[in-house]
Amino acid sequence: MSALRPRRSVLYMPAANERALEKAKGISADALIFDLEDAVSPDSKDAARENAVKAASSGEYGKREITIRCNGLDTPWGAADIAAAAKACVSAIVIPKVSDVKTLDEVSRHLDAAGAPKEILIWAMIETPTAILDARAIAAHPRVAVLVMGTNDLAKELRAAQIPGRAPLYSHLATALLAAREAGKPIIDGVFNNIKDADAFREECIQGMEMGFDGKTLIHPDQVAIANDVWAPSEAEVEHARKVIAAFDEALAAGKGVVQLDGKMIENLHVANAQRAIAIADAIAALN
Numbered sequence: 264m265s266a267l268r269p270r271r272s273v274l275y276m277p278a279a280n281e282r283a284l285e286k287a288k289g290i291s292a293d294a295l296i297f298d299l300e301d302a303v304s305p306d307s308k309d310a311a312r313e314n315a316v317k318a319a320s321s322g323e324y325g326k327r328e329i330t331i332r333c334n335g336l337d338t339p340w341g342a343a344d345i346a347a348a349a350k351a352c353v354s355a356i357v358i359p360k361v362s363d364v365k366t367l368d369e370v371s372r373h374l375d376a377a378g379a380p381k382e383i384l385i386w387a388m389i390e391t392p393t394a395i396l397d398a399r400a401i402a403a404h405p406r407v408a409v410l411v412m413g414t415n416d417l418a419k420e421l422r423a424a425q426i427p428g429r430a431p432l433y434s435h436l437a438t439a440l441l442a443a444r445e446a447g448k449p450i451i452d453g454v455f456n457n458i459k460d461a462d463a464f465r466e467e468c469i470q471g472m473e474m475g476f477d478g479k480t481l482i483h484p485d486q487v488a489i490a491n492d493v494w495a496p497s498e499a500e501v502e503h504a505r506k507v508i509a510a511f512d513e514a515l516a517a518g519k520g521v522v523q524l525d526g527k528m529i530e531n532l533h534v535a536n537a538q539r540a541i542a543i544a545d546a547i548a549a550l551n
Contacts, residue, residue: 267539268328269293269547270409270478271494272487273451275332277302278315287324292487293478293550294328299344300335300359308340312347319351326550330386332357336369345370349379355408357386360416362393367404374406384408386451389439390416398442410443411480412436414453425456427463429470440475452476458483468493495547496540504537 274292276283278299287295297315299308319329333344333356348356358370370385385406389398390413402410414432418424423431436452443450452471455464464486468479472493479490496504507524511534514522522529 267542267546268449269494269543269550270328270449270451271547272481272490273411273478274481274484274487275302275454277311278318278331279303279307279311281314284314284318286484287318290484290487291491291551292327292481292484293491294330295324296330296332296357296480298332299340300332308334312340312344316347316351319348319353322352329353330355330357332359335359336366336373342373345373346377349374349377349383353383355384355386357388357411359388359413360390360394361387361401362391363397364400364404367401367407371406386411388413390414391420392417395435395438398439399445402439402442402446402448407446407448409448410439410450412439412451412453412476415456417453427466429467436474436476444475449477452479454480454482455486456482458485461485461489465489465493496544500540501544504540507533507537508541 270293272292273294273296274287274290275296275298276287278284278297279302284297297318299311299315303311315331318324319331329352331344331348331351331353333348334340335358336342336345345356356370356374358366361367367385367387374383385404386409387401387404387407388411389395389401394401395417398410401407414429415425417435418432421431421435429436440450455467457463468490471479478494481487481490507529510524511522511529
């Protein structure tokens, strides 16, 4: 199995705040989103765009994955944001409120017109009812690399309560997750708003990890360590994964049709899960 890119912690950083961009160089998030949208007031949009491009192109963020969240093309700033990001050293642009494939096609045309390399892909934010209903087509778009849940806006659009356990959103999260997995693409869970409640944040991270999300978007540096911990295989899990692979290989070499480890049956799916756990651990080690 090829190495997987860790996206356990994906931290939004307001691009209008130069101190925040500087501080981000020392934060151990797997990925950074330099935000030109919600975190930036209208009169700061141009300065934020310039800051984001300069920071992304600086080469001073180590092995972190760098993206820029642009304003939508239905705003006065969206086209200029995409054109600027197309020339920055980013792996993707994050597009808010993607509700259909036409939007993705239009964003892709803007990237091409600005001379963006084909390696610059799109992270599509799923944060409207239409996006949930069209998640399958959005995830399958060839330029979409990652789906990102926008749970605050989705809850607003649905008039849903944001409560512990996220019961009002659970089925919608699962729908987007299904679409991402069918398309073979990563999907990142939405943000947790109460930055002072670390225990509740950890619980929501565990929920997202157990559902199958690849990581979580974050709004504060203090959330990074918990997300990194929850989405990283433990030493015990990695050790068990190696035992599973070794036992399976040994059984195959001996011509055995049934494999057991610690009293449990082992099948191909368990081997695949073990290989993935090891690949994730290796990718995290390489990132660090």
